Amino acid sequence: MHLALAIVGGLVPALSWIAAEAAGPLDERGALKAVTCSACHGAAGNSRSEAMPIIAGLDQVYFKKQIEAYAAGKRPSPEMEPYAKQVLELGVDDVAIYFSSRPRQATPVPSPAEAIARGRSAAAPCTVCHGPQGQGDPAKLIPSLAGQAPGYLREQMLLFKQDRRNPGDPTLAALKALMKTIPDESFADLAAYYSSLR
Amino acid sequence: MKGDVAPKSGPRVVVIGGGWGGATAAKYVRLYDPKIEVVLIEPNRQFISCPFSNLVLAGVRTIDSLTMGYDGLRKHGVWIIHDTATAIEPDQKRVRIGEGYLQYDRLVVSPGVDFQWEQVEGLAQNQDKVLHAWKAGPQTVQLAQQLAAMPDGGVFVLSIPLAAYRCPPGPYERTSMVAWYLKTNKPRSKLIVLDANQNIISKTALFRAAWQAYPNIDYRPASRVIGVDPGAREVRTEFDKIRYDVVNVIPPQRAGAIAVQADLVGGDKRWCEVNHVTYESVKQPGIHVIGDATIGLPVPKSGNVANAMGKITAACVVSLINGAAPPVLPPGNTCYSWVSDREAIAVVNAYKIENGKVVQIEQKLTPAQSPLVAQRAIGWTQSIWADVLA
Numbered sequence: 001m002h003l004a005l006a007i008v009g010g011l012v013p014a015l016s017w018i019a020a021e022a023a024g025p026l027d028e029r030g031a032l033k034a035v036t037c038s039a040c041h042g043a044a045g046n047s048r049s050e051a052m053p054i055i056a057g058l059d060q061v062y063f064k065k066q067i068e069a070y071a072a073g074k075r076p077s078p079e080m081e082p083y084a085k086q087v088l089e090l091g092v093d094d095v096a097i098y099f100s101s102r103p104r105q106a107t108p109v110p111s112p113a114e115a116i117a118r119g120r121s122a123a124a125p126c127t128v129c130h131g132p133q134g135q136g137d138p139a140k141l142i143p144s145l146a147g148q149a150p151g152y153l154r155e156q157m158l159l160f161k162q163d164r165r166n167p168g169d170p171t172l173a174a175l176k177a178l179m180k181t182i183p184d185e186s187f188a189d190l191a192a193y194y195s196s197l198r
Numbered sequence: 199m200k201g202d203v204a205p206k207s208g209p210r211v212v213v214i215g216g217g218w219g220g221a222t223a224a225k226y227v228r229l230y231d232p233k234i235e236v237v238l239i240e241p242n243r244q245f246i247s248c249p250f251s252n253l254v255l256a257g258v259r260t261i262d263s264l265t266m267g268y269d270g271l272r273k274h275g276v277w278i279i280h281d282t283a284t285a286i287e288p289d290q291k292r293v294r295i296g297e298g299y300l301q302y303d304r305l306v307v308s309p310g311v312d313f314q315w316e317q318v319e320g321l322a323q324n325q326d327k328v329l330h331a332w333k334a335g336p337q338t339v340q341l342a343q344q345l346a347a348m349p350d351g352g353v354f355v356l357s358i359p360l361a362a363y364r365c366p367p368g369p370y371e372r373t374s375m376v377a378w379y380l381k382t383n384k385p386r387s388k389l390i391v392l393d394a395n396q397n398i399i400s401k402t403a404l405f406r407a408a409w410q411a412y413p414n415i416d417y418r419p420a421s422r423v424i425g426v427d428p429g430a431r432e433v434r435t436e437f438d439k440i441r442y443d444v445v446n447v448i449p450p451q452r453a454g455a456i457a458v459q460a461d462l463v464g465g466d467k468r469w470c471e472v473n474h475v476t477y478e479s480v481k482q483p484g485i486h487v488i489g490d491a492t493i494g495l496p497v498p499k500s501g502n503v504a505n506a507m508g509k510i511t512a513a514c515v516v517s518l519i520n521g522a523a524p525p526v527l528p529p530g531n532t533c534y535s536w537v538s539d540r541e542a543i544a545v546v547n548a549y550k551i552e553n554g555k556v557v558q559i560e561q562k563l564t565p566a567q568s569p570l571v572a573q574r575a576i577g578w579t580q581s582i583w584a585d586v587l588a
Binding site for chain 2: 026033035039040041042047050051078079082083089149
């Protein structure tokens with residue numbers, strides 16, 4: 001490689017061919033624009049932590065909608081609002097394409113079997129929208145819950161219940177009404193169950 | 199080691215310093231272009247996280263839970279030399295280690311900070327008694343032991359240097375965690391904070407709110423410590439003498455020694471000015487400086503920023519070695535601080551590049567302290583430690 005560069009150093013087309021070949025992941029659309037994301041969301045959006053959500057494999061349109069909601073303060077998050085504005089600056093479409101095309105890897109965070117079992121038996125109302133296996137429905141912008149980080153699922157259910165996620169959004173009114181019927185203690189069980197699905 | 203420690207067999211990046219910035223840069227150069235050799239020079243055999251180390255002082259976490267090895271980097275093909283880089287020879291593109299040297303095509307220097315002992319009288323000769331605990335490691339454990347051994351009714355004195363220093367909110371998080379520990383375990387004890395700055399310099403309102411729960415804190419702004427006498431158990435400010443049972447002096451800081459030796463620092467002999475896009479030194483072409491040692495960008499000296507600089511620099515270095523234009527990428531900063539054993543606060547900064555300079559887009563703070571923020575803080579460590587080392 002070093003030798004090759006030295007030989008063809010003066011030839012621009014040859015040089016750029018070498019550069020392109022050598023760059024590898026640098027060339028992948030959106031990869032570099034997502035470079036700050038991995039600090040929280042893990043390699044290629046596959047967070048391995050309990051609280052930070054996996055964003056690999058998210059539907060592009062859903063991803064973009066969330067980034068825009070964060071940036072506008074409609075989905076209040078002190079962490080995500082600045083970063084969402086950064087993503088909009090860099091080009092949200094490229095970043096959405098990048099993450100949506102990453103293969104999703106289920107969370108490695110284990111949950112107690114009893115909590116998973118309790119969650120399974122409490123999950124019936126969730127399946128109406130999120131499907132029997134929590135797989136979601138991209139056409140309706142309903143995200144997959146299967147294999148998602150349990151701490152993130154728990155926190156989001158709480159935020160929905162308290163109307164702190166997208167407060168006042170009419171499209172989420174039914175979901176929030178449902179969350180109000182679920183006791184806080186059950187959120188950990190539901191999170192355990194859905195995070196355990198593959 | 200003598201002569202050329204490892205003759206180059208292809209393009210090579212040498213990284214000095216295996217902290218948040220250097221370890222990240224080493225890993226990402228290999229990820230971006232496996233044809234480039236990467237050699238990381240780091241004296242310590244283990245990485246110990248400064249973030250979360252204030253929890254060790256309070257007995258909430260163990261130092262082991264913050265300690266990680268470098269095997270993850272080796273799996274990416276990073277060659278690690280556990281030694282100290284003693285000099286840089288930019289004309290020869292060489293780094294000196296012991297009696298030998300290593301050649302590089304591009305050098306990434308991530309030297310962290312060193313302490314300016316001479317700024318506080320009595321500090322240099324009493325480094326074993328007057329602890330800084332500002333580089334997580336043995337001193338963190340020793341200070342925790344001193345705190346645990348302090349009798350109830352004792353006085354803990356914490357001294358904060360003038361900005362700029364590593365981790366702007368760190369001393370205030372330490373204040374919170376020591377105060378929490380004392381309130382919980384030694385309720386008659388007091389914490390005197392001598393801050394050389396005019397006020398709390400980060401997350402000010404959030405720390406003030408948290409300290410409402412800690413009447414044991416005596417916070418004194420504009421109080422620069424200029425001397426310490428472990429015999430008399432006394433620290434001296436410009437106006438006052440304060441007796442202590444346990445003292446923690448966070449000394450003033452500058453870029454790590456190698457940056458000074460290699461003349462990467464500015465006229466102040468403290469910090470390194472860099473290009474905001476490539477992190478190349480404004481003084482030495484071919485040498486990139488990242489992390490706490492840098493100055494002039496509107497970013498805090500934080501682990502998260504060092505991690506972002508590491509990734510961005512890796513992308514630039516790989517591009518430059520391959521004859522391509524470096525990408526233009528801004529960093530970001532996510533910074534959590536604990537204020538008790540179960541609650542935390544956060545500040546987040548996002549940046550863009552405007553006319554070749556890093557410019558802040560926005561800074562956001564959590565509205566209040568909460569256990570949910572603390573859970574996200576734990577999530578952040580799990581993710582970012584993996585981004586740096588795994």
